[in-house]
Amino acid sequence: MAKTVAAIATPLMQGSIGVIRISGDEAISVANKVFRCAKEGVSLENMAGYTAAYGYMFNEKGHIDDGVALVFRAPHSYTGEDVVELSCHGGPVVLKQLLRAVLDAGAVSAGPGEFTKRAFLNGKLSLTQAEAVMDVISAQSTAALQTANGIKNGSVYKKITALKDILVFCAASVAAYVDFPEEGTEYMDTTGWLDKLKQVEKELGELIRSFDSGALIKNGIDCVIAGKPNVGKSTLMNLLAQSERSIVTDIAGTTRDIVEETVELDGVLLRLSDTAGIHSGSDEVEKIGIEKAKQRMKNAQLVLAVFDAGRPLCQEDMSILESIKDQPTVLIVNKTDLGIAADLSVLQSYGKAVCISAAKGQGVDELKAAIMQACGANTLTPGQPVLANERQLEAAKRALSAVQSAVFDAKCGQTFDLIGVVLEDAISALLELNGESVGETVVSEIFSKFCVGK
Numbered sequence: 060m061a062k063t064v065a066a067i068a069t070p071l072m073q074g075s076i077g078v079i080r081i082s083g084d085e086a087i088s089v090a091n092k093v094f095r096c097a098k099e100g101v102s103l104e105n106m107a108g109y110t111a112a113y114g115y116m117f118n119e120k121g122h123i124d125d126g127v128a129l130v131f132r133a134p135h136s137y138t139g140e141d142v143v144e145l146s147c148h149g150g151p152v153v154l155k156q157l158l159r160a161v162l163d164a165g166a167v168s169a170g171p172g173e174f175t176k177r178a179f180l181n182g183k184l185s186l187t188q189a190e191a192v193m194d195v196i197s198a199q200s201t202a203a204l205q206t207a208n209g210i211k212n213g214s215v216y217k218k219i220t221a222l223k224d225i226l227v228f229c230a231a232s233v234a235a236y237v238d239f240p241e242e243g244t245e246y247m248d249t250t251g252w253l254d255k256l257k258q259v260e261k262e263l264g265e266l267i268r269s270f271d272s273g274a275l276i277k278n279g280i281d282c283v284i285a286g287k288p289n290v291g292k293s294t295l296m297n298l299l300a301q302s303e304r305s306i307v308t309d310i311a312g313t314t315r316d317i318v319e320e321t322v323e324l325d326g327v328l329l330r331l332s333d334t335a336g337i338h339s340g341s342d343e344v345e346k347i348g349i350e351k352a353k354q355r356m357k358n359a360q361l362v363l364a365v366f367d368a369g370r371p372l373c374q375e376d377m378s379i380l381e382s383i384k385d386q387p388t389v390l391i392v393n394k395t396d397l398g399i400a401a402d403l404s405v406l407q408s409y410g411k412a413v414c415i416s417a418a419k420g421q422g423v424d425e426l427k428a429a430i431m432q433a434c435g436a437n438t439l440t441p442g443q444p445v446l447a448n449e450r451q452l453e454a455a456k457r458a459l460s461a462v463q464s465a466v467f468d469a470k471c472g473q474t475f476d477l478i479g480v481v482l483e484d485a486i487s488a489l490l491e492l493n494g495e496s497v498g499e500t501v502v503s504e505i506f507s508k509f510c511v512g513k
């Protein structure tokens with residue numbers, strides 16, 4: 060019997076409400092020792108699931124706080140066990156005293172992610188869904204939240220289960236032929252399952268390819284604004300951030316170091332860095348800033364390279380274009396409100412160029428679309444299944460490699476025995492991905508990264 064566990068489920072800081080969560084067979088009797096319902100004759104012990112009661116929380120010394128107890132009865136709770144949530148005032152001392160009282164009443168301290176781990180072990184969530192719980196909590200943008208919610212609601216689980224079911228059908232077809240080759244069953248026709256196998260190969264490949272875009276959405280995109288001094292980098296930064304974060308002046312070289320801002324663009328998080336204008340013949344302090352800017356540009360996931368529409372491209376513009384030509388880039392022709400003297404065809408030979416006026420806010424929609432396209436964020440639709448971490452990616456790659464071998468073996472006329480073995484490998488990789496066959500060590504490792512109380 061799993062021990063009854065308890066933890067503070069809300070941040071240990073001042074807030075209007077704090078919650079202690081208790082889960083396990085003894086959850087209700089433990090909570091009953093520290094919580095007395097205000098209403099005469101009502102006790103947590105005789106409350107139905109999904110009901111709440113107002114009352115008083117106490118330890119052996121006396122009153123701690125008043126608040127609400129929420130009762131969940133197994134299996135209809137987050138963990139699948141009996142659960143009580145005690146909502147008190149959100150003060151660190153209140154929460155610590157109440158947790159101490161709950162532990163003294165017979166619960167043990169929950170480890171990191173213990174409640175979600177129990178939900179997984181009790182079959183309330185698949186492993187990918189459980190993993191997504193932390194991604195929901197740590198989501199930093201609308202798109203990251205949508206993706207994490209999709210996974211938490213089963214998008215990856217359903218996708219992997221569907222692919223696994225097809226593989227099981229293929230393996231059964233192969234096995235039927237191995238067992239009864241003389242009976243001439245319908246399974247003898249390889250096209251019956253080979254086409255299905257190829258479909259799994261294609262879909263697994265797509266899922267694996269979506270990992271990078273998913274990671275960009277989850278972690279945000281490291282995006283550098285680069286260009287000569289005075290082309291309008293800070294103005295662009297302010298436009299994207301909708302604030303006056305950078306210092307905007309018409310004296311060349313004002314943004315001497317790196318100014319950073321986090322903005323959400325069409326739901327996707329961009330970590331913008333406005334760098335020192337890149338040019339020659341500057342003072343020592345500026346030179347350091349320019350070196351940093353070049354370094355940042357090299358490491359960026361996306362470069363927004365800004366050019367002055369009102370002037371022909373110069374040597375410095377060309378060297379910026381050369382230095383970023385192998386990186387995801389959006390070329391931005393700014394100050395188009397003053398007319399275009401820059402040679403657009405030269406710029407376009409380096410990539411997609413977008414004409415804007417940062418000062419007048421013109422061309423913003425085209426710019427946003429180009430940014431989304433350049434970083435691949437536009438390839439994902441909200442709620443689409445996306446592999447969320449290295450563990451899932453590794454299992455998916457293992458499954459794909461086994462499926463590719465099976466397809467290859469089938470085309471080469473290998474024995475059905477051999478194909479059957481390879482298909483089993485693919486199936487077990489997918490079962491691992493979904494957590495249907497996964498070792499205790501892996502499970503412990505996954506949940507150790509969760510916060511306590513979740």
Ligand code: GDP
Nearest residue numbers: 289290291292293294307308309394416417418
């Ligand atoms: P940075 O050195 O590249 O960061 O350039 P700033 O953003 O500081 O802008 C330099 C000057 O160009 C400022 O006087 C801005 O007001 C002006 N500027 C920026 N964008 C535009 C634009 O789209 N049109 C016009 N006409 N002026 C702009």
